[in-house]
Every structure is written in C-alpha cells, then in structure tokens.
Amino acid sequence: MFKNVMAYRIGPNWHATVPEIESALSANRFTECTPGQDKSVGWTEARGVVHGPLLESVGGQWIAKLLIETKAVPSNVVKRKAQLQVDEIEAQTGRKPGKKETREMREDIYHSLLPQAFAKQSAVMVWFNANERLLAIDAGSTSKADEVITQLVRALPGLDLNLLQTATSPQTGMASWLLAPTSDDLPPSLCIEKECVLKSGSEDQPMVKYTRHILNTDEVRKHVREGKLPIQLGLSWEGKASFVLTDNLQLKKVSFLDGTDTASLNSEGEDKFDADVVLSTGMLGPLLKDLLAALGGENVFAEAPTEAEGPPF
Numbered sequence: 251m252f253k254n255v256m257a258y259r260i261g262p263n264w265h266a267t268v269p270e271i272e273s274a275l276s277a278n279r280f281t282e283c284t285p286g287q288d289k290s291v292g293w294t295e296a297r298g299v300v301h302g303p304l305l306e307s308v309g310g311q312w313i314a315k316l317l318i319e320t321k322a323v324p325s326n327v328v329k330r331k332a333q334l335q336v337d338e339i340e341a342q343t344g345r346k347p348g349k350k351e352t353r354e355m356r357e358d359i360y361h362s363l364l365p366q367a368f369a370k371q372s373a374v375m376v377w378f379n380a381n382e383r384l385l386a387i388d389a390g391s392t393s394k395a396d397e398v399i400t401q402l403v404r405a406l407p408g409l410d411l412n413l414l415q416t417a418t419s420p421q422t423g424m425a426s427w428l429l430a431p432t433s434d435d436l437p438p439s440l441c442i443e444k445e446c447v448l449k450s451g452s453e454d455q456p457m458v459k460y461t462r463h464i465l466n467t468d469e470v471r472k473h474v475r476e477g478k479l480p481i482q483l484g485l486s487w488e489g490k491a492s493f494v495l496t497d498n499l500q501l502k503k504v505s506f507l508d509g510t511d512t513a514s515l516n517s518e519g520e521d522k523f524d525a526d527v528v529l530s531t532g533m534l535g536p537l538l539k540d541l542l543a544a545l546g547g548e549n550v551f552a553e554a555p556t557e558a559e560g561p562p563f
Contacts, residue, residue, distance in 0.1 A: 251375060251530040252388045255493075255501035256395045257538055259550070260383040261410025268307050271314075271378075271406065275304040278405045280317040285365035290319045291401060294373070297523050308527040312378035316398050321367040323360050332356045374398050377531060385411060386534065390502065414499055414538075417546030421497040424480040429471055437544035442466065443492060445484030448473050487537045495541070506533060 266274075280292030294317040295302040306313045332355045340346050347355070375388040376398060385402075389395035403409050416423075427436050428446070436442065446465055448458040458473055474480070479497075486492040486507070494502040506529065542548050 415549040443484035447482040448478035
C-alpha cells in the first residue's frame with residue numbers, strides 16, 4: 251500500500267474524530283477537471299468503493315486518499331501554432347507582433363487546446379496514526395508531499411504537521427554505517443543492502459551510484475572518507491522489509507519481504523484492503539521507531555500541549 255513514506259509528527263493541540271475528519275474531507279471531495287481546467291485535486295474513497303467513506307478506520311489506523319488530476323498541452327504544439335499566427339500577421343500586415351501580444355496568443359491557444367487534452371490521475375495515500383500522533387504520506391517527491399500537506403491543512407483546521415527530525419542527520423548516520431567495519435557495528439534491526447548513491451559537496455558535485463553491489467568494501471569507505479556522502483542507502487529491517495533511506499529521512503522503494511504478506515495475498519476485495527492496511531501500518535510503525543532510534547532519537551520542537559477548548563470542527 252505504501253511504496254514511499256514521508257513521515258510527520260502531528261502537533262499536540264490538534265484533535266479530531268473519524269466522523270469530524272470525514273465531514274471535513276467531504277467538503278473537499280474530488281471532482282474531475284472541467285473542459286477548461288488543467289488541474290483538479292480532492293479527496294476520494296480510500297477503499298475505492300463508490301460512495302464509500304473518505305476516511306477508512308482499520309484496526310485504529312486511519313487511511314485517506316488524495317486524487318490529483320492534471321491535463322497537459324504540449325508546449326511545442328502551443329509554440330508552433332503561435333508561430334504560425336505570428337507569421338500570418340506579419341505576412342498580411344508587415345507588422346511583427348510584440349512579446350506581450352505573442353504571449354497572449356500562446357495563452358489563447360493553450361486554453362483552446364485544453365479541452366482536447368487527456369487527463370492523467372495519480373493517487374496519494376495518507377496514513378493517520380492518531381495514538382502515536384504520526385502522519386505518513388506515500389509520496390515519492392517533496393513537491394507531491396507538499397501538495398498533500400496543503401490539502402490536509404486546508405481541509406482540517408488547526409492541523410499542525412512537522413516533518414520528523416532526528417538528533418543525528420540521516421546523512422551522518424548513513425555515512426557512519428557505511429564506515430562500520432562489520433555488521434555488528436550497525437543498529438541491531440537494520441542491515442545494509444546493495445544500493446547506494448554517494449554525492450560530494452564540492453562545486454562540481456561528483457556522484458557515485460552503486461546498484462546490486464556489496465557496500466562493505468574499502469572502495470566505498472574511501473569514497474565516504476574523501477567527502478562523497480550518502481544521499482540514498484538501501485536498507486532492510488528485521489528481515490521483514492526493505493527500503494531506500496534518503497538524506498531527508500524519506501523512505502523509498504518500500505517492500506515487504508517474502509513471507510510477510512501472506513494474509514494480503516490470500517485476501518480479495520475489501521478484505522484485501524483491510525489486510526494491506528494492517529500489514530503496512532503494522533510494519534511501518536515499528537520500522538520508523540527503530541529508524542528514529544538508530545539516528546539518535548527524534549528532535550521534538552513542538553510546544554507543550556495545552557487544554558483543547560473543544561473540537562476544531
């Protein structure tokens with residue numbers, strides 16, 4: 251269910267129930283782009299059942315889904331059609347349109363072609379762990395995560411989210427693990443796999459990428475000592491899950507290893523959704539805890555909680 255994870259801590263002063271969140275998301279429900287619209291963003295049924303709830307609660311874990319629809323008109327098509335109009339005006343009048351007029355032509359052409367453009371949809375899953383005050387987004391890029399955060403804050407008044415921060419930076423932690431002489435010197439629940447990207451901070455920023463390569467070598471250690479620090483590192487956790495850790499504490503390519511997803515594989519329909527939620531959250535919760543511990547624990551910048559005057563809705 252989650253192939254990527256960007257994790258946030260929910261601020262201490264925000265509290266909401268499932269019905270309250272459901273009602274708030276319903277006010278921002280997804281609708282398809284109109285003919286003249288190039289983008290539409292909104293919440294849709296997490297389970298994929300038409301007219302189902304927008305927030306699913308499975309085993310105390312809450313799951314929502316943001317749907318993003320975009321339509322794109324190729325810029326080279328707009329530019330070519332605009333140039334034809336410019337050439338025609340110049341041929342008929344002897345006058346060459348200026349920059350402002352040309353820009354307005356391109357805008358008009360873009361909007362005229364927009365109804366013919368194909369729509370592309372992408373869905374982003376969101377996991378609320380209310381007991382741990384943790385929120386995770388299945389986003390492969392910071393820009394997509396930021397878009398989800400914008401929609402969450404817009405829909406849920408008072409929601410305060412802070413990206414998880416660790417006492418030891420992920421890059422420093424990954425570098426120390428690569429320099430460790432043996433696996434006994436690594437955090438007990440983590441194991442280095444065969445994928446890594448090293449990048450230098452020098453002006454030309456040289457990079458070294460390893461794929462399907464044993465990393466416990468003098469060559470890799472030499473790169474790290476010379477200043478090429480890891481920005482991505484493949485890891486496995488407890489022999490149950492594998493992922494790539496980035497220097498901004500993002501998890502990519504999350505995969506549950508053989509033998510851990512039997513219930514999900516043997517389920518269908520709604521039962522499969524429930525099994526996927528139980529598996530994903532049941533694995534990712536402890537994984538994130540161990541990862542935070544391996545990086546020196548969490549830096550908490552939130553203010554102390556205050557008494558809530560009532561629900562934020």
